[in-house]
Amino acid sequence: MQFNEAKNKFIQTWGALGSQWGINKTMAQIHALLMVSPEAVSMEEIMEELHISRGNASMNLRALMDWGIVYKEFKQGERREFFTAEKDLDELAVKIAKERSKREIKPALKVLKEVSSIAGDASAEQKHFTEQTTKLYDFVLKADNMLEKATEMNDNWLGRLVIKIMK
Structure with missing residues (x-):
């Protein structure tokens, strides 16, 4: 080729x-x-x-x-x-992760928080809905926090050392 x-x-x-x-x-x-x-x-x-x-x-x-x-x-x-x-692939990955979090994950978290805190007649269907959306909110929040921690690793000397060792 x-x-x-x-x-x-x-x-x-x-x-x-x-x-x-x-x-x-x-x-x-x-x-x-x-x-x-x-x-x-x-x-x-x-x-x-x-x-x-x-x-x-x-x-x-x-x-x-x-x-x-x-x-x-x-x-x-x-x-x-x-x-x-951007030529530094580590920096590129961090910037893309931060931008995707801002554009996709944060808005999804806002909606999940809103829909999981509804008030009403507390029927079995509503309880199930609230439980599931709350679990989903907690999961997405944990994933976003992990992503944030991973992107912050590049900003401190210990994180850079860990990344260097992994290479």
């Missing part, structure tokens, strides 16, 4: 995986392209490489920057904007 074929296969596969993880295919493809590019890439190069419109590229780059996994880079003497992705 030649380099360009391998690069294209990686970008296409990362795009397909992205759509399974809940982000759009183009956003994942842009991230893949930037991740494997040794230098910052201009929006025009992204558009050309992925065969997408300026609006599509712009919207998805903005979303990736909101996630904190893509950065704008300025080059001396250039009017164009250049973009690069």
Whole structure:
């Protein structure tokens, strides 16, 4: 397999995986392209490489920057904007985990807390509903707390040491 074929296969596969993880295919493809590019890439190069419109590229780059996994880079003497992705995979995983928690887990916890604390006639069906949603809330909260602890490990010296040993 030649380099360009391998690069294209990686970008296409990362795009397909992205759509399974809940982000759009183009956003994942842009991230893949930037991740494997040794230098910052201009929006025009992204558009050309992925065969997408300026609006599509712009919207998805903005979303990736909101996630904190893509950065704008300025080059001396250039009017164009250049973009690069987070290259440190540990840092990338932490940022994605934090963002997914904020966007997905926290809203789910809010709903579970709300629906598990309903008042009413206390029928058998309602008691069962309340018990199950309370258990689910507790489980999701524990999972979110574990995720938070894991992402915080990277912020302290002991956590970094544990991660280094695990590698």
